[in-house]
Amino acid sequence: MYARTKTFTNKDGSQRTYIQIVESVRENDKVRQKVVLNLGRIEDLQEGSLDRLVASLVKFSKRKWIQAEAEKLMVHSAREWGLDLIFRHLWEQLGLHSILKSHFSKAHVSFHLAEAVYAMVLNRISDPLSKRGVIQWIDAVYHPSFLELLPNHFYRSLDLLSENKDSIELDLFERTKNLFDLEVDMVFWDTTSTYFEGKGPDGLASYGYSKDHRPDRLQVMIGVVMTRAGIPIAHEVFPGNQSEVDTFRQIIADMRKRFKLTRVIFVGDRGMVSKELLDALDRDHIEYIVGMRMRKAIDVGEVLKTGGRYKTVKGNLRVKEVWYDADRYIVCHNPIQAEHDMHAREEMVQKLEKQIKQNGFKSLIGNSGYRRYVVIKKDSVVGINQKTLKEEARFDGKYVLRTNCQLDTDQVAIAYKDLWRVERAFREIKSSLDLRPVYHWRDSRVRGHIMVCFLALVLESALQRRLKEKEITVEYTYLLRDLQQLRAVELTMDDRKYLCRTELAGSAHQAFKGLGIRPPLQVSDLTSSSPNNSDYYLQPLF
Secondary structure, three states, rough: OOOEEEEEOOOOOEEEEEEEEEEEEEOOOEEEEEEEEEEEEEEHHHOOHHHHHHHHHHHOOOOOOOOHHHEEEEEEEEEEOOHHHHHHHHHHHHHHHHHHHHHOOOOOOOHHHHHHHHHHHHHHHOEEEEEEHHHHHHEOOOHHHHOOOOHHHHHHHHHHHHHHHHHHHHHHHHHHHHHOOOOOOOEEEEEEEEEOOOOOOOOOEEEEOOOOOOOOOOOEEEEEEOOOOEEEEEEEEEEEOHHHHHHHHHHHHHHHHHHHHOOEEEEEHHHHOOHHHHHHHOOOEEEEEOOOOOOHHHHHHHHHOOOOOOEEEEEEEEEEEEEOEEEEEEEEEEEEHHHHHHHHHHHHHHHHHHHHHHOOOHHHHHHHHHOOEEOOHHHHHHHHEEHHHHHHHHOOOOOEEEOOOOOOOOOHHHHHHHOHHHHHHHHHHHHOOOOOEEEEOOHHHHHHHHHHHHHHHHHHHHHHHHHHOOOOOOOOHHHHHHHHOOEHHHHHHEEEEEEOOOOOOOOHHHHHHHHEOOOOOOOEOOOOOOOOOOOOOEEEEO
């Protein structure tokens, strides 16, 4: 059935139009229209009775009349929600909001300053921007308190973060230690550098060895201390020209004093090792596990010559203990890596022989890496230095640790392997957290910016810890991407305001499962609820 109009002409030439309900019927193999109902003249029906009739018929239809319903619906916004739901939960669990408010208490707007810090931290995780960019970015995120933030809140909070860094880290350390039941008997330390675009802060920004391969830029040195579980507990910022050895000495003194740790084993990579440093640590009775420079340390060569039986730890890792000159060393060996190193060296020798045959010895003048494997014999014949190859074979699949702690050899080796957590943390700080480039030129603002990046690293590490505890295996980068697709949609219908969420995409549900919370309801009535009402926010699973 459908509606049609039928027009009739009066004697005076005027016309009148009627609305009819008709249906098509087949009679004698012909299709004709049968009038089911005459509704009346169109002029009379358009005064309101037709609209009332249509509205009354809609409720009897299985497929609602879309246009009639659409007129009642108005969508106001669709903003990012997923990352805020997850990281706000961790933010509160770690007590960071209350910690910041207590340290910002002298400011009359301590709540807004704490929220500004959270906004900058969330932006580091989501879409790293400058502080001006964050001010615009928060409009695209569904978080009611963000709407109250002003530009001066962000810059003031950076100054306060710099002023209260040590006390904030101490409170966070106590909270984190209890929340994750951490054993803080072993901490890991590593440093990195990050450079400035333009003029940096006087005294802090200096020229030095750049891990970004930008010696032409002013830079600062940054160090992070993490537990063996991969949770960051402290960081330090040093002038760009300070050596890693000096930073290590300073952080040891600071950790003992500030965190009141009675026994801590520091684990560091081979870049910070020097005889002076290790001797100083031994004199101060500070326990350590450090990697040794394999080809530059004389004692390593002697250690590798020492015989002994390897002990299998797990997987492909084998270890043995060696004492040399009253110092304790752990030789670690990976048979699979050793085979790989051997094949790589053989392939290199083949390429080297081919290059010498085709282009002569002069073609190696600019390649110091190859020249060490070449020897010139008495009759000026160029050949491969077999002695050097034999010496290199000693290092296949091996690395050497030095320690003064009393842990078993396997525990020492495993502890050093956990150092990769710190190294990965720095990769995240400089890529996903986008620490570089630094957009500030005042000392306090630079330190505050780095503190924001540190807090973002704390939240991400906490999420990964929770996922690991629940034995949830998921690609972390993809998890963040899927969470970003979860959006909050505000709309009104029949003069009532609602909050809807989009479907969980990909692995987003794993984040909620890891934290033991339910996602918000798909539709919530906001007319009688405040934005913080728990009937539409996160609910525990148990």
